[in-house]
Every structure is written in C-alpha cells, then in structure tokens.
Amino acid sequence: MTSGVSSTARMHWRSFKWAAWLGWEMDSNWTEPWLFVIYSVIKPVAGAFILVLMYNIFALIGRFYDPAYFAFVYVGNAFFIFVANTLFGTFQVIQADREWYQTLRYTYISPISYYTYIVGRAASKVAVSAFAVLITLVFGALALGIRFDVSLGSIPMFLAALVLGLFCLISIGICLAGISFMTAKHTHGLAEGIPGIFYVFCGVLFPLTTLPDWARSVGRGIPITYWFDLTRRLLLPPSTIDTGLGYFNDVEILALLLASSLIFFLMSLGIFKLGEYLARRAGKIDMTTSY
Amino acid sequence: MTAASVASRIPHRLKLNLQAIVGRAYPRVVGANREPSWIFFEAILPLLGIAAYVFIYRALGDRAIAAIMTPSPGAPWGICGLQPCVDAAEQDAYHVMALANVNALIGSTVLGGAMVAFWLNVLWSMASQLYWEKEIGNLQLYMMAPMSRMSLLGGMALGGMFMTSVRAITTLVVGVAVFTVTLQLDPANAGLLLAVFFVTLTALYGMGMMLASLYLLWGREAFNLSALLEEPIFFTSGFYFPAGGFARAGALGRAVLTAATAIPATLGLDAMRQLIFPTAWGGQFWIFSPGLELEVLLVLAAVFLVLARYTLAYLEKLARREGRLTSRHQ
Numbered sequence: 001m002t003s004g005v006s007s008t009a010r011m012h013w014r015s016f017k018w019a020a021w022l023g024w025e026m027d028s029n030w031t032e033p034w035l036f037v038i039y040s041v042i043k044p045v046a047g048a049f050i051l052v053l054m055y056n057i058f059a060l061i062g063r064f065y066d067p068a069y070f071a072f073v074y075v076g077n078a079f080f081i082f083v084a085n086t087l088f089g090t091f092q093v094i095q096a097d098r099e100w101y102q103t104l105r106y107t108y109i110s111p112i113s114y115y116t117y118i119v120g121r122a123a124s125k126v127a128v129s130a131f132a133v134l135i136t137l138v139f140g141a142l143a144l145g146i147r148f149d150v151s152l153g154s155i156p157m158f159l160a161a162l163v164l165g166l167f168c169l170i171s172i173g174i175c176l177a178g179i180s181f182m183t184a185k186h187t188h189g190l191a192e193g194i195p196g197i198f199y200v201f202c203g204v205l206f207p208l209t210t211l212p213d214w215a216r217s218v219g220r221g222i223p224i225t226y227w228f229d230l231t232r233r234l235l236l237p238p239s240t241i242d243t244g245l246g247y248f249n250d251v252e253i254l255a256l257l258l259a260s261s262l263i264f265f266l267m268s269l270g271i272f273k274l275g276e277y278l279a280r281r282a283g284k285i286d287m288t289t290s291y
Numbered sequence: 292m293t294a295a296s297v298a299s300r301i302p303h304r305l306k307l308n309l310q311a312i313v314g315r316a317y318p319r320v321v322g323a324n325r326e327p328s329w330i331f332f333e334a335i336l337p338l339l340g341i342a343a344y345v346f347i348y349r350a351l352g353d354r355a356i357a358a359i360m361t362p363s364p365g366a367p368w369g370i371c372g373l374q375p376c377v378d379a380a381e382q383d384a385y386h387v388m389a390l391a392n393v394n395a396l397i398g399s400t401v402l403g404g405a406m407v408a409f410w411l412n413v414l415w416s417m418a419s420q421l422y423w424e425k426e427i428g429n430l431q432l433y434m435m436a437p438m439s440r441m442s443l444l445g446g447m448a449l450g451g452m453f454m455t456s457v458r459a460i461t462t463l464v465v466g467v468a469v470f471t472v473t474l475q476l477d478p479a480n481a482g483l484l485l486a487v488f489f490v491t492l493t494a495l496y497g498m499g500m501m502l503a504s505l506y507l508l509w510g511r512e513a514f515n516l517s518a519l520l521e522e523p524i525f526f527t528s529g530f531y532f533p534a535g536g537f538a539r540a541g542a543l544g545r546a547v548l549t550a551a552t553a554i555p556a557t558l559g560l561d562a563m564r565q566l567i568f569p570t571a572w573g574g575q576f577w578i579f580s581p582g583l584e585l586e587v588l589l590v591l592a593a594v595f596l597v598l599a600r601y602t603l604a605y606l607e608k609l610a611r612r613e614g615r616l617t618s619r620h621q
Contacts, residue, residue: 030514031515039515039519042519042522042523043518043519043521043522043523044522046522046523047522047526050522050525050530050531051347053526053532053536053537054348054532056536056540057396057532057533057536057576058348058351058352058355058392058396060536060575061392061396061572061575062351062355062372062388062389063372063373064354064355064358064372066351066354073347100423102427183332193332193336193337193338194336195340196337196338196339196340196341196342196343197339199340200339200342200346204343205343205344205346205347206346206349206350207350210346210349210350211346288427
C-alpha cells in the first residue's frame with residue numbers, strides 16, 4: 001500500500017519535473033537570456049503603462065487627482081500579471097501541443113499524469129510572472145511614486161495568500177484546459193477573455209462597489225477577489241476606497257481564500273476528467289483546426 | 292516568348308491569382324464560422340477585457356463626480372477641478388462636463404477594444420501565418436503552386452478582414468449598447484469614417500503581409516515577437532486612451548507618439564474617435580485632423596503593400612537559399 005502511494009507520488013513528481021523543464025525550455029530557449037529577460041519585462045510593464053496613461057489622461061481632462069485610487073489600480077494590475085500568465089500558461093498547453101506542435105497524442109499516451117504535466121508546463125510561466133510582478137512593483141515605487149506600507153508581521157500572511165492565489169489560478173487554468181479539449185483553436189479569445197472575467201468581476205482595477213449588485217455577487221464567489229483584496233491590504237496604506245469587502249478582517253479573507261481555492265481544486269479535477277472523456281468519445285483529442 | 296504571347300496570358304494569370312485570393316480567403320470566411328463557438332470566444336469574451344477598462348473610467352468618473360457633488364464646510368458647492376466650485380451653476384457645468392468626458396472615454400475604449408481584434412488578427416493570423424503554414428507543411432505546397440505569393444497573402448488578408456470585422460462589429464455594437472455610449476457622429480462624416488476605417492484596415496493588413504515574410508525568416512522567434520507586440524502596441528497606439536495624450540508627456544512622450552504613427556492603428560483610431568466624438572475633451576488630445584490622418588494612412592497603406600511585395604520576394608529567396616522553407620520547429 002505504502003509503496004503504491006510512493007510510486008504514484010514519484011510518477012506525479014516526475015511528470016511535474018520534466019514538464020516544468022520542458023515548459024522552461026520552450027519559453028526561453030528561442031533566444032539569448034538577456035533578450036528573454038527584456039521580453040519578460042516589456043509586456044507587463046507596457047500593460048502597467050496603459051493604466052498610467054489612462055489615469056493621467058483622466059486627471060488632465062477632469063483636473064482630478066486621486067493617488068490612493070491610482071495605487072489601488074497599479075498594485076491590482078501588477079498582481080494581475082500572475083493571473084494572465086498562469087491561466088494562459090495552463091490552458092494553452094492543450095492547444096499548443098495539439099494544434100501547433102502536434103505532440104499531444106504522444107504525450108497523452110506516455111506513462112505520466114496529464115493533469116500534473118499541465119501544472120508542470122505552467123510552472124515556468126509562474127516563475128517568469130513572479131519576476132515581472134516584482135519589476136512592476138519596484139518601478140511603481142521608484143518611478144511613479146506609489147507608496148507601499150508593509151510590516152514584517154504581515155509578510156507570512158502575504159506569502160500564504162500568494163501561494164493560495166497561485167494554487168487557485170492553476171486550478172482554474174486546469175478547468176479551462178479541460179474545456180479546451182473540446183474547443184477549436186480559440187487560444188487567443190480565451191487568453192484575452194478569461195482574464196477579462198477576473199479583470200471585471202474580481203475588483204482588480206476598480207473596487208467591487210463600482211459594479212452592479214449581481215456582478216458584485218459574482219465577484220464574491222471567485223477566490224481571486226479575496227486574494228487581491230488581502231494583497232492590497234497588506235501592501236498599501238489604509239485608504240478611503242470602499243472595496244465592498246471591508247466587513248471582513250484579514251484572517252477571515254484568508255480563510256475565504258483557502259475555502260474557495262479548495263473548491264476550485266476539486267472542480268478542476270472533475271472538469272478536466274470530464275473534458276478528457278468527452279474529447280476521447282468525440283475523437284477530438286488530437287484534432288487540428290488550422291484555418 | 293514574344294510580347295504578344297505574354298499579353299495573351301494576362302487574363303489567365305489574372306484569373307489564376309483571383310482564384311488564389313478567393314481560395315485562400317474562403318477557409319477564413321467559411322471555416323471559422325463553421326465553429327459557432329467563436330461568438331462566445333471571440334466576440335463576447337473580449338468584451339469582458341474591454342469592460343474592465345470601461346469600469347476603470349467609470350470608477351474614476353464616480354469618484355470625480357462625488358468630489359464635485361459632495362458639499363463640505365470649505366466647499367459648499369463641491370470641488371470643481373482643484374478649487375471649490377464658486378456656485379451651483381459652476382457645479383452643474385462641471386458635473387455635465389464630467390459625464391460627457393467619461394462617456395467619450397468609455398466610447399473610445401469600446402472602439403479601441405473592437406480594433407484590438409484587427410491588431411491581434413494581423414499579428415497571429417497574418418504575420419505569423421506563413422510560419423504556421425511552414426510548421427504544418429502547407430508552405431511548400433504554396434511555393435510550388437503557380438500563383439503569385441502576394442495573392443496568397445492578399446487572400447489571407449481579405450479573409451482575415453472579413454472574419455475579424457464580423458467579430459469586431461459584434462463587440463462594438465454590444466459594447467455601445469451595454470455601456471450606453473452616446474455617439475455624436477455627424478451623418479455628413481459617415482463617408483469619411485468609412486474611408487478611414489477601410490484605409491486603416493488596408494494599411495494594417497499591408498503591415499501584416501510585410502511582417503509575414505519577416506516572420507518566415509525568423510522562425511520560432513515569430514511567436515514570441517507577436518506576443519511582444521500586443522501590450523506595447525496597445526499602449527503606444529492608444530487603444531484604450533487617446534494617443535494624443537503622449538504629446539503632453541514631454542519629449543519622451545512626443546517621441547513615442549511619433550514612432551507610434553508608423554502603426555496604422557494609431558492614426559486610424561484617432562481619426563475615428565474624432566469623427567465619432569468630435570467635441571470630446573475640448574479637442575485637446577487629437578493628433579492631426581481626420582483628413583490629414585486619412586492622407587497619412589493612404590501613404591502608409593501604399594508603403595506597406597510595396598514593402599510586403601519586396602520583402603516577400605527577397606526573404607523567400609533567402610529562405611530557399613538557407614534551406615528554411617521546409618524545415619520545421621526552427
């Protein structure tokens with residue numbers, strides 16, 4: 001019994017390790033390391049600059065300056081790099097392997113856990129995202145005057161929220177990968193649209209209170225809302241912005257994040273298995289839609 | 292071969308190339324629409340990304356309007372700009388102006404968001420296409436076929452334009468309706484708006500045709516280059532804000548704006564915004580007049596199409612010489 005568990009664990013670890021190595025090689029070996037570093041930073045920093053310009057243009061037009069709101073938006077956007085990259089890094093595996101490299105059939109029949117393989121492939125994206133988030137935050141502090149307020153005591157909670165947030169993102173990405181088994185090559189629609197759901201409903205760039213009531217309820221059902229709220233509480237000074245979650249304390253928010261992350265993990269197991277089963281039944285597991 | 296026999300073959304060559312254009316456009320128009328899931332994935336989902344930017348402006352607008360409308364002991368009629376409002380009339384004027392500004396910003400964002408579909412199509416379905424064709428083994432068949440390679444790219448462009456227009460118009464119409472954007476288009480300018488739109492598309496797809504040949508040479512870097520040209524171009528071309536704002540950001544901002552005008556989307560979006568929201572923000576963020584922008588776009592379209600012709604011929608020769616035309620996964 002013990003040896004069965006240990007051999008299963010070894011199989012998952014092996015799947016994860018080699019998939020992570022493969023993902024890293026695919027992401028980075030197309031160019032020189034210095035170019036890869038620039039590439040990894042330019043995209044997210046340009047994304048942050050869009051918001052800087054949006055805020056500045058609004059401020060110029062309406063002669064209305066609101067540094068607390070700007071910091072709210074900037075930090076939300078910086079951490080959103082994790083969301084966009086981790087989700088894309090997870091669900092695009094199916095379509096990249098199936099449509100572009102046409103290797104899915106070979107990987108799929110090999111003696112690995114395909115679920116763990118996808119998690120491994122996403123790992124390099126998570127690592128690169130962490131670097132980009134750090135650069136974006138440092139740039140905000142040094143060049144844009146964003147004021148951070150972090151105490152040593154809050155760091156463990158920040159790290160716990162970060163781990164849970166990433167765990168939850170990978171779970172959501174696996175759910176989407178399960179759905180991708182059945183869809184045509186909609187990677188870019190998904191890449192743009194799914195993060196858009198979190199952009200809109202999770203209070204990433206604006207407080208939940210800006211949304212209509214029904215949309216706020218949707219946001220409260222998504223763990224990322226709690227992750228972003230807690231992250232801002234731990235990194236930024238207190239502000240007058242009504243986030244719609246003010247009645248929860250930090251520990252309650254962390255507990256909500258933990259509970260909702262576990263729910264999404266269980267959902268990812270079910271949806272992935274279902275997608276896989278339906279794709280096999282419909283003969284779509286290695287289809288190509290190369291129009 | 293005599294001049295007469297060459298001339299006699301022109302109708303045949305014309306027919307052949309027209310057939311190639313239609314043949315390459317066909318799968319994009321018909322094939323994509325055979326997957327009804329595009330309505331959700333490529334028209335509805337992108338609207339959510341646009342919605343996020345819309346809500347940023349809405350949240351900023353709500354906070355600005357709250358500052359104008361909330362009386363305090365030092366400002367009994369609220370705050371107008373950086374000073375307390377003088378009286379109720381000034382407060383009302385600022386309130387109305389704030390609403391109009393937010394409407395124009397939201398409308399600009401929806402329009403920019405719809406144009407994102409074209410830019411993504413140019414990057415992923417034009418610029419990268421010859422590279423993908425090589426990867427899946429079609430490129431060698433295209434190279435052996437007797438039609439001009441420009442017809443092939445032209446067909447890809449026409450099919451892509453049609454396919455993406457359907458998606459972009461869906462996004463635009465739903466966006467305008469959902470976010471209750473008030474359009475101020477003068478019917479007399481409708482012709483100019485259409486001209487700007489189509490010339491912008493021609494220039495954009497001409498640029499895509501030119502990039503397609505370059506990507507053919509670059510191999511695997513192509514994918515990463517396309518990914519790299521998303522957010523930075525959304526930023527420099529002002530997809531979610533008026534690009535004229537760069538001119539107010541010092542010498543660096545003006546340099547960015549000058550470079551950005553080489554991307555047809557920058558001037559195209561600016562001209563379309565001017566025509567749809569002519570009075571927005573007191574006109575302080577426009578780059579040039581719509582007429583001048585149309586002329587520059589016409590020049591860009593011609594330049595990109597000519598460059599596409601030459602780069603395709605040159606890089607095809609180079610790729611043949613270096614043996615890259617058929618080698619996959621490089």
